[in-house]
Amino acid sequence: MSHNIIDPPRPGGSPLSGSPNRRRRKAGLVATLAAGLMLTTAPAAQADTVTTAIEVGTYPTGVAITSDGARAYVVNQGDDTVSVIDTGTDTVIGDPIAVGANPGAVAITRDGTRAYVTNGGSGSVSVIDTGAHTVIGDPVTVGANPSAVAITPDGARAYVVNQGDDAVSVIGTSTNTVIGDPIKVGKWPFGMAITPDGARAYVTNSGDDTVSVIDTNTGTVLGDPIPVGASPGPVAITSDGARAYVGNRDDHSLSVIDTSTGTVIGDPIPVAPYPYGVAITPDGSRAYTTGTGGHNQVSLIDTSTNTAIGDPIDVGPYPYGVAITPDGTRAYVTNNGDKTVSVIAIERAPTLTVTLPSGAVGQPYEYAFTVAGQPTPTTVTAGTLPDGLTLDDSGVLSGTPTIAGQFAFTVTASNGFGDDASVPVVLDITDTPSTGSLGSLGFSGS
Numbered sequence: 486m487s488h489n490i491i492d493p494p495r496p497g498g499s500p501l502s503g504s505p506n507r508r509r510r511k512a513g514l515v516a517t518l519a520a521g522l523m524l525t526t527a528p529a530a531q532a533d534t535v536t537t538a539i540e541v542g543t544y545p546t547g548v549a550i551t552s553d554g555a556r557a558y559v560v561n562q563g564d565d566t567v568s569v570i571d572t573g574t575d576t577v578i579g580d581p582i583a584v585g586a587n588p589g590a591v592a593i594t595r596d597g598t599r600a601y602v603t604n605g606g607s608g609s610v611s612v613i614d615t616g617a618h619t620v621i622g623d624p625v626t627v628g629a630n631p632s633a634v635a636i637t638p639d640g641a642r643a644y645v646v647n648q649g650d651d652a653v654s655v656i657g658t659s660t661n662t663v664i665g666d667p668i669k670v671g672k673w674p675f676g677m678a679i680t681p682d683g684a685r686a687y688v689t690n691s692g693d694d695t696v697s698v699i700d701t702n703t704g705t706v707l708g709d710p711i712p713v714g715a716s717p718g719p720v721a722i723t724s725d726g727a728r729a730y731v732g733n734r735d736d737h738s739l740s741v742i743d744t745s746t747g748t749v750i751g752d753p754i755p756v757a758p759y760p761y762g763v764a765i766t767p768d769g770s771r772a773y774t775t776g777t778g779g780h781n782q783v784s785l786i787d788t789s790t791n792t793a794i795g796d797p798i799d800v801g802p803y804p805y806g807v808a809i810t811p812d813g814t815r816a817y818v819t820n821n822g823d824k825t826v827s828v829i830a831i832e833r834a835p836t837l838t839v840t841l842p843s844g845a846v847g848q849p850y851e852y853a854f855t856v857a858g859q860p861t862p863t864t865v866t867a868g869t870l871p872d873g874l875t876l877d878d879s880g881v882l883s884g885t886p887t888i889a890g891q892f893a894f895t896v897t898a899s900n901g902f903g904d905d906a907s908v909p910v911v912l913d914i915t916d917t918p919s920t921g922s923l924g925s926l927g928f929s930g931s
Contacts, residue, residue: 533785533798533816533832534860537575538825541568545819545826547590548806551597556615557808557817558600559826560588567591567602567613570817572810575828578618584611585624590633594640599658601643603631610634610645612661625661627654633676637683637701644686644699646674653677653688653699670697671710676719680726680744687729687742689717696720696731698747707747713740714753719763721772723788730772730786732760739763739774741791750791756784757797762807764816766831773816773829775804783807783818783829800827814859834903835862837880837896843913844871844886854880854908858900868894871914886914 542561550557550572557570565588566581585604588611593600599621600613609624610631628647631654636643642664643656651674652667671690679686679701686699694717695710714733722729722744729742738753739760757776765772771794772786782797783804801820804827809816816829835858844850856862856879865880871892874884880898892914897907 533829535798535800535827536815536830537828538801538820539570539575539577539828540825541570541577541819542566542581543824544821545824546805546821547588547602548808548817548819548826549591549593549600550808550810550817551593551615552595552811553597554810554812556597557826558591558593558613558615559817559819560584560591560602560806561824562587562589565604567600569615569618570826572815572817582613582618582620584613584620585609589631592634592636592643594636594658595638596640599640601634601636601645601656601658603627603634603645605630605632605648608647608649610643610656622661625656625663627656627663628652628667632674635677635679635686637679638681639683642701644677644679644701646670646677646688648674651690651692653686655704665704668699668704668706670699670706671695675717676732678720678722678729680722681724682726685744687720687722687731687744689713689720689731691716691718691734694733696729696742711742711747711749713742713749714738718761719774721763721765723765723769724767725769728788730763730765730788732756732763732774734759734761737776737778739772739786754786754791755793756786757782760784761805762818764807764809766809766813767811768813771831773807773809775800775807775818777803777805777821779803781820781822783816798829800829801825830859832902833857833859835898835900835906837898837906837908839896839908839910841910841912843915844874845915845917846886846889849883849885850874851881851883854882854896854898856880856898858898858902858906860900860902862898862900862906864899865896866899867896870894871912889914889916 543563547560559568569578586606590603602611612621627645629649632648633646645654655664657664670688672692675691676689688697698707715735718734719732731740737758741750756774758778760774762775774784784797785794802822805821806819818827838855867876873887893911899905
């Protein structure tokens with residue numbers, strides 16, 4: 486008999502209240518540079534946008550992105566397959582990869598060579614050779630109803646949550662065999678994340694509203710479970726390992742755990758109903774949660790204040806999993822209700838990088854300021870430029886200087902998000918051709 490383990494909400498349905506006895510629904514920057522000094526401030530607002538929707542398989546659930554950001558692996562629970570997305574073109578590569586019955590979650594080794602997929606219906610984990618685009622050998626047998634998988638930073642072990650056994654299995658990735666006995670956790674465990682140093686694994690227990698913490702060195706649970714909200718599901722940990730963010734599906738909230746003390750910080754953070762996925766930007770500044778409760782939205786949290794940023798982002802029906810690229814520029818969201826993955830461009834305030842060379846009278850001059858931000862800054866302005874030079878909207882300073890001297894001006898980039906980036910510069914124009922030295926002041930930074 487096949488079991489729909491993570492049990493995502495289907496189109497026309499709604500998530501059910503969680504209980505171990507009831508089958509659950511599836512789960513800016515401003516830069517000012519002077520004399521080598523860089524000052525920064527945080528963006529003042531948030532306005533992320535969906536740029537495209539990529540068609541994948543039926544009932545997409547879990548998603549993971551390779552450490553180089555080049556590929557996104559999407560689990561299609563309804564097809565028993567995994568789709569691979571080229572993140573450079575946002576298109577699917579090759580045919581879907583067949584895995585086990587009712588797959589739900591996926592994790593990728595840091596070197597990007599292997600992807601581990603939980604097969605909830607067959608109590609196993611499929612291992613994908615990402616280079617060959619094929620499954621390696623037979624699935625690894627674990628416990629009943631595996632629902633989540635996470636890999637240690639060194640790639641040596643994969644930890645698998647067995648929802649039906651209230652336990653966690655450990656796979657040695659060198660042999661792809663289970664190591665030791667299952668680690669008992671709380672009731673009806675659902676999600677898991679491992680700290681960046683690999684020392685701890687955090688497991689959400691949806692049946693008793695707690696989080697268990699596993700010492701990965703000893704394979705034992707540390708202390709008492711941490712109480713959180715109702716029916717905790719997804720969990721993500723900040724890149725510094727200081728905090729764990731837990732999605733409480735029946736409370737429509739996030740709990741924030743201080744990992745140093747093992748206690749919850751403050752009150753739960755309200756998010757879109759039924760958060761089934763959570764991810765944190767690499768810089769730790771934002772948390773993204775998917776809401777499967779029919780509103781079809783992704784909520785954004787400012788982790789410095791643990792408050793919502795702006796309005797939720799509209800995506801496809803029944804958004805489920807979410808993963809963020811290593812450079813923090815995009816979020817990939819699986820839409821369980823329409824066989825798609827939404828790509829969200831994460832807005833960033835503009836930045837400028839400057840290393841300005843000197844010029845010479847009568848000699849053609851061209852220098853391109855490095856302008857970054859999302860959306861791409863379209864307005865680049867400056868003060869009084871040397872005679873004969875112009876600055877276009879893309880940040881290219883060009884022309885033929887006609888007067889020698891030292892010229893001070895400020896370059897500013899704007900993109901309508903957050904604060905502008907302004908850089909004061911000084912450009913030397915000599916009477917003779919330049920030998921390539923820097924102007925009287927050179928700036929580098931963002």
